[in-house]
Amino acid sequence: MAVKTAGGHRRILRSSLDQLDEKLGPKAMKRLAAASEKKTDQIAPTYGSRLTDLGVLIVEDDAVVATAITANLAKLYPEIACLVATDGLDAVLHLERQRPSVLITDLNMTPFDGFSLIKMVSSRPEYQAMSIVVISGLSDQEIQARGGLPPNVLFYPKPLSMERLKGFFDAYVHLHRQQMLPSNHDTPD
């Protein structure tokens, strides 16, 4: 939120900056890191059992957007295996079978939307270790009107900047590699 000073200048309130930081900035990344630290005590996803394996499920009904994400991830992080689902129902089937480490989902999809998917995922203990990233063109008001999002979800607005997604994956892959260090796992002979 911005306010206008007596001289006509616009000033952005610190509380607004804090809110943005909470949702998209360093605080959001710290939350993600804290959530990732808990993962070792929880059910391990099928992906992630080896240093080189990371599974990402992309739930997006727009094939062009999904291709942009998968093409970038494949190029930048060859160790990541990408799966694409076209709606929430398709995603549930992939989740059961593949147990990805990261879920990237759109919100506006039919017949099973991203809100229902996130609600389902959040209620199931076997998915608590999974990081959730939402990409959507919906405004804050529209999201709140449809029930809002859980606090552990990272939100990126559409149109999506791939640089931001790369930033997330840089941090995520780094954390994943640290967790997969030999102290926790079998070392090769």
Next chain:
Amino acid sequence: MTRQIDIALFTQTTGDLDILAAVGKVFLVQLVPWRLALQEHSARFDVLELTNLVHRMKGSCHVVAAMAAATAFEQAENGLKQMNAESWRPNCHRLLALTEEIEADLQAVMVAQAQR
């Protein structure tokens, strides 16, 4: 024909130029069902289906950095609820023509990139 694809913007927002081939190919394939759906939904003036369709087309235009087209689809999306079948018709024609311009420009850009 106007330039629809902003290559410099594409590299800033979506990715390197080698990504353009993958994304552009999917975009061009999608254009055929999109046009058919646009015509079908417009004939019935199905506002819900039209809103979903132009919303998705807008998103795809953003990905290939067709910004003028993305703006046109966004305006159509926002204006649909205030329209009726009659007032929507010229918009439908305009959007269809726009998809042809994007198609031609995207093909030209992809060929030029492939030849480099």
